[in-house]
Amino acid sequence: MSKVYVVGVGMSNVGRFYERSLRDLAAEALFKAIDDSGNLTPEYVVVSNMLSSQAEQENLASLIADYCGLRGSSGFKVEAACGSGGAAVLVGYSLVASGLAKVVAVVGVEKLSERTTPEVARGLAYAADADFELPYGISFSGLNALVMRYYMMKYNVKREEMSAWPVLMHENGYYNPYAHLRMRITVDDVIKSPVIADPIRLLDSCPISDGAAAVILTSEELARKYNDTPVLIAGIGNALDSTDISSRYELDTFLASKLSAERAFKLAKLSPKDVDVAELHDAYSINGVVTLEDVGFAPKGMGAKLVAEGRFRIGDKPVINPSGGLKSRGHPVGATGVYQVCEVVMQLRGDFPGVKVGGEVGLTQNIGGVGSNITTIILRR
Amino acid sequence: MWRLKDILLNLVGTKCLNCGHVFYPPKAACPKCSSRNVKKVSLGTSGKVITYTVVNVPIEGFESMSPLIIALVDTGGGKVLTQLTNVKPDEVYVGMEVEATVRRSATTLDGYVPYIIKFKPKERYS
Ligand SMILES: [Zn+2]
Numbered sequence: 403m404s405k406v407y408v409v410g411v412g413m414s415n416v417g418r419f420y421e422r423s424l425r426d427l428a429a430e431a432l433f434k435a436i437d438d439s440g441n442l443t444p445e446y447v448v449v450s451n452m453l454s455s456q457a458e459q460e461n462l463a464s465l466i467a468d469y470c471g472l473r474g475s476s477g478f479k480v481e482a483a484c485g486s487g488g489a490a491v492l493v494g495y496s497l498v499a500s501g502l503a504k505v506v507a508v509v510g511v512e513k514l515s516e517r518t519t520p521e522v523a524r525g526l527a528y529a530a531d532a533d534f535e536l537p538y539g540i541s542f543s544g545l546n547a548l549v550m551r552y553y554m555m556k557y558n559v560k561r562e563e564m565s566a567w568p569v570l571m572h573e574n575g576y577y578n579p580y581a582h583l584r585m586r587i588t589v590d591d592v593i594k595s596p597v598i599a600d601p602i603r604l605l606d607s608c609p610i611s612d613g614a615a616a617v618i619l620t621s622e623e624l625a626r627k628y629n630d631t632p633v634l635i636a637g638i639g640n641a642l643d644s645t646d647i648s649s650r651y652e653l654d655t656f657l658a659s660k661l662s663a664e665r666a667f668k669l670a671k672l673s674p675k676d677v678d679v680a681e682l683h684d685a686y687s688i689n690g691v692v693t694l695e696d697v698g699f700a701p702k703g704m705g706a707k708l709v710a711e712g713r714f715r716i717g718d719k720p721v722i723n724p725s726g727g728l729k730s731r732g733h734p735v736g737a738t739g740v741y742q743v744c745e746v747v748m749q750l751r752g753d754f755p756g757v758k759v760g761g762e763v764g765l766t767q768n769i770g771g772v773g774s775n776i777t778t779i780i781l782r783r
Numbered sequence: 784m785w786r787l788k789d790i791l792l793n794l795v796g797t798k799c800l801n802c803g804h805v806f807y808p809p810k811a812a813c814p815k816c817s818s819r820n821v822k823k824v825s826l827g828t829s830g831k832v833i834t835y836t837v838v839n840v841p842i843e844g845f846e847s848m849s850p851l852i853i854a855l856v857d858t859g860g861g862k863v864l865t866q867l868t869n870v871k872p873d874e875v876y877v878g879m880e881v882e883a884t885v886r887r888s889a890t891t892l893d894g895y896v897p898y899i900i901k902f903k904p905k906e907r908y909s
Contacts, residue, residue, distance in 0.1 A: 524843035533787055534808035537888050537899050538866045539845035540838065540853045547836035548855055548864075555834075555877060600837040600872075648855065648864045649806040649814060653834065 406498045407625035407632035408781065410439025410618030411744035416582040416611045416732035424454060424462075424513040425469045427614035432470050432509050435616035440628035442618055444507035446497055447477035450490030451510070451736035453525045456517050466509055476503070483529035484685065485770025486510065487615070487739020488777030492638050494619045504621050510737030511614040522610055526735070529771040531646040543599040543607060543686070545647055545772045550601050550688035552653045557703035561601070565592035566710035567687040568605050568729050573715070575726020578756035580741075582611045582732025606687040608727075613734030615741040631751045636672065636763075637780035639665025645774050654703075656689075656773030659696035663767065666778040674698035677720040677780075678761025679749045681742035683769040684727045693767055694722065697778070716757055720765070724749065724757040739768030743779060750783040794826040794883060794900055796861045807861040828883040829905060830858035837872040845889045856881055856902055869903035880905040 412434025414427045428449070436442065447467040454462055463477035482489035487510040494508040514522050526542040527535075535545070553559065569589055575581040587605060595605040625632035641661035644650060651657065667673055674697060682697070684690030691705035699720060700708050708714070714722040725731045725745045728738060746764035748754035764781040796807035801818035807826055812819045835854035845851060852867040852875055867875060868886055881902035888897045 518843075520841060520843035520846060523840065527842050531808065535864055537787075537897055538853060538864060539842060539848060539851050539889055540864065541840065541842045543840065544836045544838040544851070544853050547838075548834045548853070551836065551877070552834040552855075596839075597837070598840050600839075602836075644814065646808055646864065648808060648862045649810070650862075653855075 403499045404501055405622045406495045406619055406635045407622065408617050408635065408743065408747045409442065409620050409625050409629040409632050410435040411747050412438060413580050413615040413741060413744050414613050415580050416613040416734055418515040419612045420515055422612070424457065424459060424511055425465055427513060427612060428466045428509050428511040429470050431614035431616040432466065432507060435507065435618050439618040442505045442620060442624065442628055444472065444505050444618065445475060445503045446494070446506040447472055447475055448490050448494045448506060448508045449477065449479045449511065450486035450508065450740060451479060451512060452481060452483055452486050453512065453514060453735060456521065456525050457513060482775040483770030484735050485739060485768045485775045485777055486736035487741070488766065488768030488779060489640060489739070489775065491617065491739060491743055491779060492640055492777055495635055495638055498619050498621055504624055506619045507616055508619065508740055509614065509616040510740030512734040512736045513612045514610055514735070515612050534646055534648070541599060543602050546686045546688055547599040547602040548647065549653055549692070549772065550686065553688060553692065554601065556654055559706045561593060562589055563706045563710040564687050564691070565589040567684065567690050567706065568592055570709060570715060571684065571723055571727045571729035574724050574757045575730025578726050578731055581726045581730050582609050583730050602686055608685050608729050608733040611732030611734045613732065613737050613741065615737050615744050617740060617743055633747045633750050634782045635779060636782040637666035637668070637670025638777070639663065639669065640777045641665065643774045645771055647772055654692065656692055656696050656776065658773055658776035659693045659767060662776045662778040663697045666780045670780040670782070672763060672780060676763045677765045678763050679724060679746060679759040680720045680722050680765040681725060681745055682723060682727065682767050683738070684723065684729050685733060685769070689769060690727065697765070697767060716759065721759045724754070724759050739766065739777060742766035742768060743781070746781050750781060792885060792898065792900060794828065794858070794863060795823050796826045797821045798824040805861050807863050824860065826858045826860040826863065830856040830881060832875065832877055832879040832881060833857050833862065834877060835867065835875050844892055848889055854902065866901045867903065868901040
């Protein structure tokens with residue numbers, strides 16, 4: 403298997419862009435990534451997206467490749483709900499590692515600002531079980547709320563302790579020029595914000611954003627030739643759990659978070675204590691806290707308490723979500739996993755334009771569904 | 784929805800005949816041991832609330848039923864995601880005893896009105 407390097411990254415701002423199209427956002431990210439790579443030409447364009455069908459557009463690889471002057475290249479879309487981005491990077495990695503391609507572009511894109519909140523909420527709920535959960539009208543927030551109440555009761559976690567997560571995210575995201583929500587918040591703001599799905603409040607929830615991010619992946623040979631700062635994909639792993647939450651063995655653990663992280667660490671021959679910087683998938687405060695534990699950065703039941711005690715901010719090891727995470731950077735659904743890789747690559751290269759961590763080893767974890775399809779990636783300078 | 788009426792109206796789960804694991808919703812093989820030697824089993828009609836939420840921001844199609852009380856109920860046989868009815872949001876608690884009842888759900892986007900099992904507080908006859 404050939405080693406695989408990230409040699410180019412590109413991101414659009416994250417936000418609500420009523421005047422911009424899906425193809426326009428994708429082109430901005432892809433062109434930035436190609437330019438950043440030293441102008442490598444992708445043989446494959448692998449696109450990640452979850453909900454473009456709501457805008458009546460599928461067949462995204464053809465659309466984006468052709469719009470960006472890459473007619474005749476190869477490609478397709480990868481879908482794994484909110485975890486599409488990480489899964490698409492895994493597919494791109496496989497293409498290079500197998501030798502089938504030398505240069506692969508992975509482009510994550512989502513454009514939802516023209517849709518109403520109930521429409522988007524229904525679309526996101528399609529990541530749950532359509533036959534056995536959707537008929538009850540459960541939203542994605544509602545499913546995560548079931549996990550949050552269970553977790554807080556089991557480990558006796560106070561509302562104030564859970565609130566430390568979004569406060570830290572906004573503290574970091576405030577400095578990220580790409581972030582969707584750049585404002586500082588307090589624990590009091592979180593506790594007084596409206597209830598979306600009890601106990602999840604508005605300030606526990608990420609915004610649903612538009613945005614596009616792209617990475618250029620290549621083999622060792624080309625990476626050294628065209629680029630001074632290649633970042634190695636040292637490990638990568640994906641794992642599945644049930645789409646439904648009824649049949650889960652444990653409600654306070656994401657099995658797929660644990661398994662995908664174990665697979666990625668094994669391939670990289672590294673462990674959680676080696677990680678300097680990580681971007682975790684905090685669609686809700688509870689997801690950030692639970693995966694902090696399942697990846698191996700905190701003991702079970704201690705995630706929220708440790709964040710409230712001041713852990714995981716700049717100066718600590720690891721630093722978690724210097725981008726601001728989904729909570730502040732935003733959640734351009736199918737693009738989020740690609741944003742995470744761009745951000746950690748920039749951290750390791752030293753050119754991330756927000757909170758700077760540096761370090762040698764980084765990790766990303768991207769979640770689809772309520773922990774049902776998870777990809778973990780380990781990056782090394 | 785029509786093809787699901789027996790399952791959604793009778794609370795049918797799956798039991799693995801190899802390792803004994805019982806789970807809901809039904810699956811073609813056991814998640815624990817991968818055995819395909821499974822059979823449909825009735826999960827019972829009462830149980831206890833393990834965790835719950837009150838959904839204030841509804842998904843498309845459920846606007847008129849908001850706020851929805853959604854709970855995970857342990858029937859003893861398996862855990863079931865369901866809606867609670869005949870109860871106010873602030874009356875629900877973890878550990879509450881509930882029993883199954885048939886109610887209508889929201890009209891689907893293609894115009895079908897499904898009837899599904901919801902749970903209501905267990906009536907006490909003293
Ligand atoms: Zn079994």
